Amino acid sequence: MSQVRPGDVPPVHDLIGIGFGPSNVAMAIALAEHNARAGTQEAVTAHFFEQQPRFGWHRGMLIDDATMQVSFLKDLVTLRNPSSEFSFLCYLQSQGRLVDFINHKNLFPLRVEFHDYFEWAAAKVDDMVSYGHEVVGVTPVVRDGAVEYLDVTVRSPEGLALHRARNLVIGTGLRPLMPEGVERGDRVWHNSDLLAKVDGLNGTSPSRFVVVGAGQSAAENVAYLHRRFPEAEVCAVFSRYGYSPADDSSFANRIFDPGAVDEYFAAPEEIKRRLMGYHGNTNYSVVDIDLIDDLYRQSYREKVLGTERLRFLNVSRLVGVEEAPDKVSATVKSLVTGEETLLDADVVVFATGYSPVDPVGLLGEVADRCLRDDEGRVRVERDYRIATDPGLHCGIYLQGGTEHTHGITSALLSNTAIRVGEILDSLVGRGVKAAPDEARPVVDGTGTAAR
Numbered sequence: 001m002s003q004v005r006p007g008d009v010p011p012v013h014d015l016i017g018i019g020f021g022p023s024n025v026a027m028a029i030a031l032a033e034h035n036a037r038a039g040t041q042e043a044v045t046a047h048f049f050e051q052q053p054r055f056g057w058h059r060g061m062l063i064d065d066a067t068m069q070v071s072f073l074k075d076l077v078t079l080r081n082p083s084s085e086f087s088f089l090c091y092l093q094s095q096g097r098l099v100d101f102i103n104h105k106n107l108f109p110l111r112v113e114f115h116d117y118f119e120w121a122a123a124k125v126d127d128m129v130s131y132g133h134e135v136v137g138v139t140p141v142v143r144d145g146a147v148e149y150l151d152v153t154v155r156s157p158e159g160l161a162l163h164r165a166r167n168l169v170i171g172t173g174l175r176p177l178m179p180e181g182v183e184r185g186d187r188v189w190h191n192s193d194l195l196a197k198v199d200g201l202n203g204t205s206p207s208r209f210v211v212v213g214a215g216q217s218a219a220e221n222v223a224y225l226h227r228r229f230p231e232a233e234v235c236a237v238f239s240r241y242g243y244s245p246a247d248d249s250s251f252a253n254r255i256f257d258p259g260a261v262d263e264y265f266a267a268p269e270e271i272k273r274r275l276m277g278y279h280g281n282t283n284y285s286v287v288d289i290d291l292i293d294d295l296y297r298q299s300y301r302e303k304v305l306g307t308e309r310l311r312f313l314n315v316s317r318l319v320g321v322e323e324a325p326d327k328v329s330a331t332v333k334s335l336v337t338g339e340e341t342l343l344d345a346d347v348v349v350f351a352t353g354y355s356p357v358d359p360v361g362l363l364g365e366v367a368d369r370c371l372r373d374d375e376g377r378v379r380v381e382r383d384y385r386i387a388t389d390p391g392l393h394c395g396i397y398l399q400g401g402t403e404h405t406h407g408i409t410s411a412l413l414s415n416t417a418i419r420v421g422e423i424l425d426s427l428v429g430r431g432v433k434a435a436p437d438e439a440r441p442v443v444d445g446t447g448t449a450a451r
Contacts, residue, residue, distance in 0.1 A: 014432040016152050016165035017048035017133045018362065021057055022118055022413060023399035024048055024171035026076040027420040028125040029086045034424060044424075044432055047163070049154050050298035051134035055122040060192045061217060062112045063224045069216065069246070069288070070256075070413050071107040072114070076121055079258065086124060091117045112346040132156055138168070138363050140392070147392045150366065159306040166432055169423060170362075171399035174354035174411060179212075182321055182350065187328040191351040192219045198228065206232045206346035210330045212318050213351030214238035216246070219287040221351050223295060226310055235311045235343060237318055237332055243295070246286035247279070255407070256414035264407035265382050276408065283408055313341070321348055356411065359386070359401035366392070373404075380405040384419065395430060397423050 014333045015031070015040045017024045028048060035043040077084035084090070088109070092098040101109075109117075122129070141164065142150035152163045176190040184190055189197050191213070209225045209232060212216055218236065226234045254260060255275070264272060299310045313332050318329035319340070359378055360367040371379040371387040378401070379387035386396045399419065400411040409415035 006286075007390065010151065010162045011166040012149065013047055013163060013165045014044045014061075014170060015046040015167045015427060016150075016163055017046065017129075017153075017169045017171060019171040019173060020048045020050035020052075020055065020122070020129045020131070021171055021173045022076065022414055023120060023173075023420070024169065025122045025125065026416045027169055027171070027399070027423065028128045029076055029084070029121065030080065030127050030420045030424045031128070032087075033081065033084065034428070042428075044427060046128060048129040049128055049133040049152075049163075050131050050133050053132045055119050055131075057118055058192060059115070060195045060197075062115055062195060063218075063220055064110075064112060066111045066220050067108045067115050068111055070109070072109050073107070073415050074256075075117065075417070077192045077417050079415075080421040086121050088114070091120050094120070110343050130154075130156070135362055136160075138366055140366050140369075145391065147366070147369070147394060150396075151413050157368050165394070167395040167397065167427060169397040169399060170359055170401075172357045172362075173356055173400060177353045177355040178350055179318070179352060185323050187323050187345075187347050188321060189347060189349045191221050191349055194221060194224070194349065197347075198225075201229075201346075204346075208233045208343065208345040208346045210234065210235045210237060210318075210328075210332075210343055211351060211396050212237045212348065213288075213353070214240055214243060215285045215351060216291075217353075218351035219243055219291050219295060221292065222310070223298075224406055225349075226298070232346070233309045233311060234347070235313055235332075237313045237316055237330075237367075239315060239317050239335060241314050242312070243287040243292045244281065244285065245289040245292060247281045248285070248288075252279060252282055255282055256409055256412070258415055260416040261406050261409060261415060261418075262376050262382075265405060272404070272407075279408065285414065316341075318348075351414070356401045356403075359398050363396070366396075368394070375404075377404050385426060395427065395432075397426070399423075 012400070022233045031044055031046050031090060041315055075088040077086045078088070091097065133154045136155050137153040139151045140147040141151055149164050150164060150168060154163060176192045178184060178190060182188065186402055206229050211221045211225070211234065211358065218238070222234055222236045225232065238380060263315060264275060267275065294372050295310070302308045302310055316332050317335060317337045319333045322329045327344050327346065328348050329343055330348050332341045332343060332401050333339070360370050363370070369389045369392045370375055371389065373379050380402050382388055384397045384399070384406070386398060388396070403410040
């Protein structure tokens with residue numbers, strides 16, 4: 001079957017997914033498991049489009065000794081379906097490492113290992129995704145005054161193609177956040193680019209790095225650069241006295257429970273704000289205590305030996321960055337005295353977090369039908385569906401961008417398996433199937449019928 005071009009009548013998908021990070025990989029797995037149980041008439045037809053050429057999840061942060069901050073049991077499926085063949089334990093079995101992992105007595109795998117698990121899982125449902133395909137627009141298809149379908153325009157090396165959906169699930173992830181007025185460059189990096197950029201320094205002898213930030217990634221970057229470049233000074237800049245430890249105690253971790261989403265969703269706005277204030281230190285601008293201790297131990301040892309390469313410019317902030325071909329100058333200001341220190345460095349790394357992508361940024365005029373709350377935020381129903389005016393019959397589901405309605409797990413792995421199950425239940429409960437005269441094969445991005 002040839003690829004559908006703009007102007008042609010495209011086939012109808014029950015669901016189109018935008019992005020194919022871990023959340024939408026989990027969505028594809030839930031769909032695959034549902035369809036394996038359901039008959040042909042009840043199967044949900046779906047396809048996902050991902051602009052990256054292959055699966056990748058924070059590749060620039062896969063430092064060799066960095067570990068996950070969530071239990072391996074919070075993988076893509078286990079909390080929803082403990083017997084799933086897509087679980088992390090099944091991955092370990094396929095790799096011949098299950099017994100070794102058990103003997104390790106650790107709930108938290110290496111990050112690089114969990115990424116390999118994600119790749120393994122994504123490959124098992126790769127008939128549902130087209131890589132190297134970027135969604136560039138969504139337009140409504142109106143019938144009898146109501147929006148019955150959404151046409152999704154996708155750009156690939158072959159050009160533009162049109163795909164029609166009854167529902168969308170948006171999982172476009174987060175974008176690296178830089179301080180206002182600071183642009184990334186050859187010597188000014190965001191930590192998401194760390195490993196790719198660091199390889200470009202091979203054969204050189206950097207003398208100084210500056211790392212800005214107080215969270216887990218910042219501390220990991222400091223430790224990694226200190227180890228990777230044994231002759232270089234590494235300066236950590238943050239506004240606190242020191243790194244704050246993450247609260248991963250058992251009671252506090254209940255904020256990540258599936259039931260906590262119900263409670264947060266039902267809570268008044270004032271209680272929502274209090275809960276985020278109480279438990280932000282489970283996730284935001286905090287560092288694992290073991291890493292804090294390791295960095296302090298290393299710093300103290302260097303002081304004793306008179307070989308200080310770790311410098312902590314605390315209670316300070318970066319107020320200026322000027323990049324030159326052979327160096328970058330960073331101006332650090334003490335928040336106590338106002339004194340400014342100029343640091344000439346080879347690289348400044350900003351471990352300054354991520355910002356959510358506008359969930360309706362691709363929707364065009366469809367966004368006008370999405371309802372907003374008093375603060376201008378998109379209103380989201382409990383099933384992660386955007387609240388819309390009655391004239392829009394399609395469901396638009398969000399994987400991310402729902403922290404204001406569903407709590408801290410909006411863009412985290414902790415609740416992914418449960419979330420995709422709830423979205424699937426909503427799709428099936430709302431009756432996503434096409435009428436018999438509308439049923440057509442699902443066409444993937446290569447122009448072949450998906451089976």
